[in-house]
Amino acid sequence: MATKEKIMSAAKQFINYINKTPSPFHAVDELKQKLLKAGFKELRETEHWDIKPLNKYFVTRNQSSIIAFAVGGRYLPGNGFSIVGAHTDSPCLKVKPISGKVSCGYCQVGVECYGGGIWGTWFDRDLTVGGRVLVKNGDKIEHRLVHVQRPILRIPHLAIHLQREMNEKFSPNKETHLCPVLATCVQTKLHGIEKPEDTNTPSILQSEKHTPSLVILLCEELSIQTENLLDFELCLADTQPAALGGIFEEFIFAPRLDNLLNAYTATLGLIESCDASLESDTNIRMTCLFDNEEVGSQSAQGAGSSLQELVLRRLSTSTSNSTAYEESIPKSYMLSADQAHAIHPNYSEKHEANHQPGFHKGIVIKFNANQRYATTAITTAILREIARKVDVPIQDFVVRNDSPCGSTIGPIMSAKLGIPTIDIGAPQLSMHSIREMGCTSSVQQAIDLYRGFFQHYPQVFESLNF
Ligand SMILES: [Zn+2]
Incomplete structure (x- = not known):
């Protein structure tokens, strides 16, 4: 478990990021600067890519969507992709x-x-x-x-x-x-x-x-x-800056927590994961952050576009294996990271009694039998195993049968690409308000979970005995 200082420092750094990112263009640009600082190189869709193991790259589309990736030392075309996806836009x-x-x-x-x-x-x-x-x-x-x-x-x-x-x-x-x-x-x-x-x-x-x-x-x-x-x-x-709040400074009062919290923590998780563990990684570690989720993802830079598939195909190109891309898909896994609804003290009847995610209780797995979320028992088991390894608590959420349900890029991308996917997110209140409310511990928990996912997923996948 992270120390109190680490949790507060992560929350404060996230608040600095939010205050600098009033638009998806700013959200992407700030992350781009962090990636460049961490040794990632910018690629352009218009150019030929010469991708090498242990190297780190990113590519943007429309300046509002960004895919960043680090190539494992033992990566070969046909191997899997460990992906965390999120969105850069907010209402x-x-x-x-x-x-x-x-x-x-x-x-x-x-x-x-x-x-x-x-x-x-x-x-x-x-x-x-x-x-x-x-x-x-x-x-x-x-x-x-x-x-x-x-x-x-x-x-x-x-x-x-x-x-x-x-x-x-x-x-x-x-x-x-x-x-x-x-x-x-x-x-x-x-x-x-x-x-x-x-x-x-x-x-x-x-x-x-x-x-x-x-x-x-x-x-x-x-x-x-x-x-x-x-x-x-x-x-x-x-113009009111995001702030820590509550008598114990345990809350984050901020705009755009949905979904800059995940865009930011996914990128930090990727950067932090690139230690010695990258050398033995057989996969490519990747974040994909898309614009236009709030309006259905159907745009040239949205999760419903060709961007993700084109990038995965380029990275799977092989002269010796014509089905490398097809082989890579079932070995891959996507964490679709988007904010979740915490239980509301004044509207507790809106949550089903067994599924009431709370602040400081961990990252939320979102289930929906009608596939508004892409989570399955298999993708859940894999994530629980990873969360256990990195000591991040997990909560479960399903919407009431008599309530409408949101959706995410998870179902859109898993349907399009066929990649096993899980929908998760940090708990928050006031979703889609101009000023939302989250909790400080979510930031470090999300970073730890995403870093741990990049480092442990290939090994957990190997352990599947079916
Ligand atoms: Zn969202």
């Missing part, structure tokens, strides 16, 4: 392609709902934007990240005096009531920010798609001229 509001709005003397920003957020939690928060910007630099187009560090937006609640029934019933209209305020028109005019004069330079400012003050702020943040800003993809995010 949020995204700036619309034409976002400039003026209403009743306010400049507002049109936003689109991404995924199944608890949108009521976005009211009265001090919001900002973070995401990617496409910048023209000479004859090149660059991909840059931006994260404005101050509260520039707000979706104000309507006063209770004007809606007396609000505590009984609050159901905001997602189009009309969720539109954030950026400025007043009066201040905008006082600052001399008006529609630009017609020039021959086509620019995003010129197109009048967005409120000029927002475009100007983004350009200042990036130190670029407005005519060089080609386009952007921006997520709204809370």
